[in-house]
Amino acid sequence: MDNLITANIRQRPMRTLISVVGVALGVVLIVINTGLIRGMLNDRIRRERSVGAEIRFTRDSGGSQLTASSANTLDTRYVEKLRQIPGVKAATPVAGHVQSGKSGLGFEIVEGIDFDTYSAISGIRIIEGRVFESDDEVIVDETRARENRVRVGDEMQVFGRKMKVAGVYAPEVSSRVKMSLAAMQRALGAPNKCLMILVKCANPDEQELVQRRINEALPGNYVILTRDVGLGYERAIPGLDGFVRTILVLSILVSTLVILLAMYTTITERTREIGILKSLGAPKRFIIGVIEKEALAISGIGVVAGLIVALLTGWMMERMTSLKLEYNPKWVVIAVLVGLAAGALGALYPAIRAANQDPVKALSYE
């Protein structure tokens, strides 16, 4: 029977190719999209955790900048109150604005900072050009400058208007584009407001103690340890779960339909062969088994092809864009299972139909 299956796969190369592409497409969709989500989130989390401050003081329960385009509701006067708390070495306010990505895909976060206090905590320094001086100037990190070929003096869109790149900073910390806090407050119409306040402890080992003191002194706010930033981001981003589910359903649909159509066509072409199997005394389960095994073999090839294409696509995307991909083993396994399940599911109806064919009619099929 194995010979029959492999012979059929080889005998119909175009059918096999189309089916393989269909399954591979589903696998690529899942692996690339979940890899992108994980890669971009983890990249963001890494940068958010590297701000040099141990504590983040905010009004937002998640403490996430990713949802904070209009969440600049924290009064900057808290900065002074925080500085008074024992164990706090420094504090700096940060405003945030989320805008659509450069290419129209994804999103980009722009931070409004007080450069002197922020750089004192995070350690960023200008490596080219200078710091922003006016409301229409921004600074970018070296990765953004390198990957998007942005140079000092270039213009970029922030708040829907053109802003000049005044300087390039390093190392990469939190958002890749920063501007003056005051300028952002004016642009957002939120004077004296910010998204969060970064708090540096005099002794990092006492950050939990300082966290407790802040909670006691300034109740009703959220005091998050920076090392915990990012926990639950995937749940905090609106629509992310739905997006992943949509990709999953789309992948299953695409792969299943392609296999179904391919196998259905094949079964019609092979009506006489089904008749021969029946004349040899093959039971229904045998005929269903032949078709299912063939579909699973094709799906297996599609899965492998999909994984290879996904790896190559991811590698090219990382080289050619600023997008980051991190493959999640869980989703790779899910993609493999979806590919195989789609094959089995798509072939089921044609297989049952074949098994139920009238042997005499099948044998006389032209």
Add this chain to the structure above:
Amino acid sequence: MDPILKTEDLRMVYRVGKVDVPALRGVDLAVPPGEFVAIMGPSGCGKSSLLHILGGLLKPTSGRVIVDGEDLTTVSDAQRTDIRRRKIGFVFQRFNLFPTLTADGNLRLAEHIHGNGRGRGNEELRREVLRLLKLENKMNHKPLELSGGEQQRVAIARAVINRPAIILADEPTGNLDSENSEIVLKMLGQLNRELHQTIVMITHNPEAAAVAGRIIEMRDGMIVKK
């Protein structure tokens, strides 16, 4: 000796639109083991319907068909398939080999199905059948690489490889030239003589029928001469 194949008052009526078209009108037949029977008759006389019913591919409207002690007419579709798997081998006019498999692959598939997905077939019997049918050098050829006569010999080998109780041959020389027809008929006769294989063959051709030990003539769905 009990017949290996027996029919009793076999009737088959096809429904075409609102009209009943009788194909078999009470066929009684008995074939003892090891006999080679040819069934002749004009087109539309019911030969093919009879062969399909004898092979369990069709269920008759009424009557009984007993193959090697098992009644095909009282069992389910799945049980009929099972009896076909164990007891019947078919040879068709159009050979009906799997075009994607070699001659050997076609034989092994038949063995695989006969073994219900288990076992590797009978190596010794396969060699014996191949020798009888002079196919030793053609086993790795696909059907399209073989002549019509060779394809039909492979089909015969496939039918006999599992040593069925009965081989049902449906116009086995219908697609062959006279030279190949002669070879195929000779080989069917040889199988019958040397392996004591029971064969029921349908044919239009009196020369082909002459190879058989007994000729049955059909007309209008009935046997007119045994």
